[in-house]
Amino acid sequence: MNTPAIISVSDYLGLVNHALRTIPHEGMVIEGEVVEFKVSQGKWVNFDLKDERAEAKISCFMTVFALNVPVQSGMRVQVTGTSKVFERFGKFTLNVTAITLVGEGALQKAYLALKEQLRSEGMFESSRKRNIPRFPERIGLITSSEAAAYGDFLRILQNRWGGVRVIHAPVTVQGKDAVQEILGAFTQLNALPLENRPEVIVLTRGGGSLEDLHAFNSEAVVRAVFQSAIPVVVGVGHERDESLCDFVADVRASTPSNAAERVVPDRREIDVHLAVSVDRLADRIDDEIQEKSRAIDRAIRAVDAFLERCSRMVSECERVLKSVDPREVLKRGYALVRSRGKILHSSRAVAPGDHVQIQLGDGTLNAQVAFNAVQEALL
Amino acid sequence: MPKKQSFAEAFEELETITEWFETQNVDLDEGVKKFERGLELAKFLKEKLADVENTVMTLKKKFTEI
Numbered sequence: 001m002n003t004p005a006i007i008s009v010s011d012y013l014g015l016v017n018h019a020l021r022t023i024p025h026e027g028m029v030i031e032g033e034v035v036e037f038k039v040s041q042g043k044w045v046n047f048d049l050k051d052e053r054a055e056a057k058i059s060c061f062m063t064v065f066a067l068n069v070p071v072q073s074g075m076r077v078q079v080t081g082t083s084k085v086f087e088r089f090g091k092f093t094l095n096v097t098a099i100t101l102v103g104e105g106a107l108q109k110a111y112l113a114l115k116e117q118l119r120s121e122g123m124f125e126s127s128r129k130r131n132i133p134r135f136p137e138r139i140g141l142i143t144s145s146e147a148a149a150y151g152d153f154l155r156i157l158q159n160r161w162g163g164v165r166v167i168h169a170p171v172t173v174q175g176k177d178a179v180q181e182i183l184g185a186f187t188q189l190n191a192l193p194l195e196n197r198p199e200v201i202v203l204t205r206g207g208g209s210l211e212d213l214h215a216f217n218s219e220a221v222v223r224a225v226f227q228s229a230i231p232v233v234v235g236v237g238h239e240r241d242e243s244l245c246d247f248v249a250d251v252r253a254s255t256p257s258n259a260a261e262r263v264v265p266d267r268r269e270i271d272v273h274l275a276v277s278v279d280r281l282a283d284r285i286d287d288e289i290q291e292k293s294r295a296i297d298r299a300i301r302a303v304d305a306f307l308e309r310c311s312r313m314v315s316e317c318e319r320v321l322k323s324v325d326p327r328e329v330l331k332r333g334y335a336l337v338r339s340r341g342k343i344l345h346s347s348r349a350v351a352p353g354d355h356v357q358i359q360l361g362d363g364t365l366n367a368q369v370a371f372n373a374v375q376e377a378l379l
Numbered sequence: 380m381p382k383k384q385s386f387a388e389a390f391e392e393l394e395t396i397t398e399w400f401e402t403q404n405v406d407l408d409e410g411v412k413k414f415e416r417g418l419e420l421a422k423f424l425k426e427k428l429a430d431v432e433n434t435v436m437t438l439k440k441k442f443t444e445i
Contacts, residue, residue, distance in 0.1 A: 133387060134387060134390075135385070135386045135387040135390060137385060137386070137387075141435075145437070154433070154435065157433055158431075158432075158433055161433070162428070162429075162430045162431040162432055162433060163386070163427060163430035163431075163432070163433070164433045164434075165433070165434050165436060166433060166434065166435045166436070167436050167438060168435055168436065168437045168438065169437075169438045169440075170437060170438070170440055171440070181440065184440070185438075188438055189438075267428045270390075270424075270428060271425070271428055274393075274421050274424055274425060274428075277393060277394075277397050277417070277421065278417065278418065278421045280397060280400070280401075281396065281397060281400055281413075281414050281417045281418075282414070284400040284401070284405065284410070284414075285400075285405075285410055285411065285414045288405045288407055288410055289407070292407055
């Protein structure tokens with residue numbers, strides 16, 4: 001009888017783990033229900049993956065970092081990973097590298113959970129929503145070139161407004177690469193040099209099922225919309241569709257066409273607005289000219305009235321002056337006698353032989369005083 | 380008119396002029412100057428409106444590294 005080989009516990013576990021490594025993990029996913037979902041220290045995730053039919057379960061371990069969907073106990077998931085018996089605990093564990101949700105129910109539950117979480121973080125607050133420029137010159141467009149959304153957006157944009165530069169970041173909007181491509185597009189557009197950087201970003205796609213809209217409900221994309229330095233318009237699907245990106249967007253559009261309507265004005269409306277503005281300016285100037293010319297008329301009338309008044313006053317003065325004009329008196333036979341240029345008021349002011357000027361109504365006499373006599377009766 | 384003025388800037392200037400006319404006691408000299416400027420802006424904006432073509436520049440796809 002051969003002597004059995006004696007090996008240590010850890011050596012034996014080494015053998016077991018070696019054997020476990022031979023189980024292929026590529027091309028195989030394990031589907032089951034999540035139970036006992038726990039996150040510790042904000043880093044480590046533990047849960048059990050339970051089989052529906054038998055009371056079988058696998059302890060699963062993963063990092064929060066690898067957890068890219070909100071998982072809760074009770075959800076059906078598919079996981080990939082490698083299994084191992086941890087020497088220290090002697091416990092068989094599946095080290096999960098990827099996890100996806102299965103079925104509309106699980107997706108819906110995850111969607112609502114994430115929506116609630118993001119809401120509680122204040123990411124949907126209307127107070128943080130930014131205005132988009134009224135007349136953008138550069139618009140970033142994140143969508144698939146093949147999608148109807150792309151054509152719809154550009155067509156409506158063209159109908160409404162011109163001279164815009166659309167910077168298109170082509171992405172796939174569903175499938176496994178969608179999230180990474182959309183994140184890349186946000187980074188790319190935000191990193192463009194200022195003169196090329198769009199003033200607004202439009203993230204858009206047509207409608208679809210919850211699974212189709214996966215990328216627009218992914219936490220990473222929602223956070224990218226939130227963090228974009230450039231304001232974002234999100235237009236997903238048809239009127240009835242909603243995505244988490246809608247709630248975080250600065251402007252929510254209902255469809256790709258509506259996104260174009262929200263992002264540029266209609267040139268016809270602006271045309272009318274311009275015509276009305278010019279008319280209003282012309283009216284105001286016209287009013288002003290009318291008012292000023294009325295003021296000028298008033299002033300002219302006031303000046304006329306003043307002149308009229310003055311002229312009346314002058315005539316009156318003239319009449320008064322005429323009535324006291326000494327020449328009129330002289331014409332009646334009176335005389336003014338001047339000696340040395342001054343009017344004589346007294347006969348005694350001159351002596352015989354003095355020269356005097358006698359002014360009569362029609363002329364002046366130069367005379368010499370013959371004698372003085374005290375005035376008797378004049379007439 | 381400065382060449383570099385964008386549609387948005389010109390539009391804003393026109394709005395400011397319109398507002399000025401509506402809130403101020405218009406001084407005729409200044410009013411006429413502003414009116415002429417307003418007409419000039421409106422003409423420029425109308426020309427811009429006729430600028431019908433949008434252009435599309437497509438970026439190369441780039442993945443972000445995690």
